[in-house]
Amino acid sequence: MRARDLAEPFPIVTPDTDAMAAARAMAGQRLPGLIVCDDDGRPHTILPGSQVLRFLIPAYIQDDPGLARALDADASDQLCRRLVASTVRDLLPRPQDLDELPVVAGDATSLEVAAVMARLHSPLVAVMDDGDGPDRDRVIGAITVSRLLEHLLPA
Amino acid sequence: MRARDLAEPFPIVTPDTDAMAAARAMAGQRLPGLIVCDDDGRPHTILPGSQVLRFLIPAYIQDDPGLARALDADASDQLCRRLVASTVRDLLPRPQDLDELPVVAGDATSLEVAAVMARLHSPLVAVMDDGDGPDRDRVIGAITVSRLLEHLLPA
Numbered sequence A, B: 001m002r003a004r005d006l007a008e009p010f011p012i013v014t015p016d017t018d019a020m021a022a023a024r025a026m027a028g029q030r031l032p033g034l035i036v037c038d039d040d041g042r043p044h045t046i047l048p049g050s051q052v053l054r055f056l057i058p059a060y061i062q063d064d065p066g067l068a069r070a071l072d073a074d075a076s077d078q079l080c081r082r083l084v085a086s087t088v089r090d091l092l093p094r095p096q097d098l099d100e101l102p103v104v105a106g107d108a109t110s111l112e113v114a115a116v117m118a119r120l121h122s123p124l125v126a127v128m129d130d131g132d133g134p135d136r137d138r139v140i141g142a143i144t145v146s147r148l149l150e151h152l153l154p155a
Helices: A019-028 A049-056 A059-063 A065-070 A073-083 A110-120 A145-152 B019-028 B049-056 B059-063 B065-070 B073-083 B110-120 B145-152
Strands: A033-037 A043-048 A103-105 A124-128 A139-144 B033-037 B043-048 B103-105 B124-128 B139-144
Touching: A019 A033, A019 A049, A019 A073, A019 B145, A033 A124, A033 A139, A043 A049, A043 A124, A049 A073, A049 B110, A049 B145, A059 A065, A059 B110, A065 B110, A073 B110, A103 A110, A110 A124, A110 A145, A110 B049, A110 B059, A110 B065, A110 B073, A139 A145, A145 B019, A145 B049, B019 B033, B019 B049, B019 B073, B033 B124, B033 B139, B043 B049, B043 B124, B049 B073, B059 B065, B103 B110, B110 B124, B110 B145, B139 B145
Parallel strands: A103 A124, B103 B124
Antiparallel strands: A033 A043, A124 A139, B033 B043, B124 B139
């Protein structure tokens, strides 16, 4: 089976997408992360859920999570409001090389998909259209590690 | 809201659990990873899905995923059969310090949970019983980053 057959629809955001909308998509669909594409549909990077939390939670609390106990529900709401005036670009970690992105061509075999996930310790790969049409190199969906295992394991 | 209220039931494995059973649990319930506990129910580590793939896929293919194209479905089945004679212990990466595990007490606040996930870049935290009963320090469930965002984001 090829990557394009295993790929499932996945919400795609761009660096300009509203940060709150992106976080809501993760929460609402219970996703481990989102695929970030440039305006032309080419994969830019992956935004893992923990990165949204790294943006929300001040560094001194990340360093000493017990300090969070001193904050109440109002403080929590206030931290989350930081998402309102922000975009996905603000949430992203430092730029990555495209070579090191978890991305496969549509005709990659399931073992090739497994090798990319294993190499990059990624819970998710983006699948790109590798046809000759106008959608070439655009992301057509994603494969999660659990979806891949479901396919690979003997019945 | 406290960690124990956000925690959801989560399959728990031990280092002696059959590796195939662990991989099937991940696949069947579409989980990003599993919590590994010692026989006494105390958290030992997290087994991320990509780690199962690192065990299955030979290192030379991880280094050059394109080589996977030379392998057929039979080879794929053969690689997966490595799980049959193995246990979760065989799948685990090098031991981690307990301090650096994504684990929170049942009465941790949601912001504290967020701080732990952010600090450790983890898509998942294990929640421990912090009562005075016989289950103290045992894992009672887990919180995924998407579940936490669902709770934290304003409605």
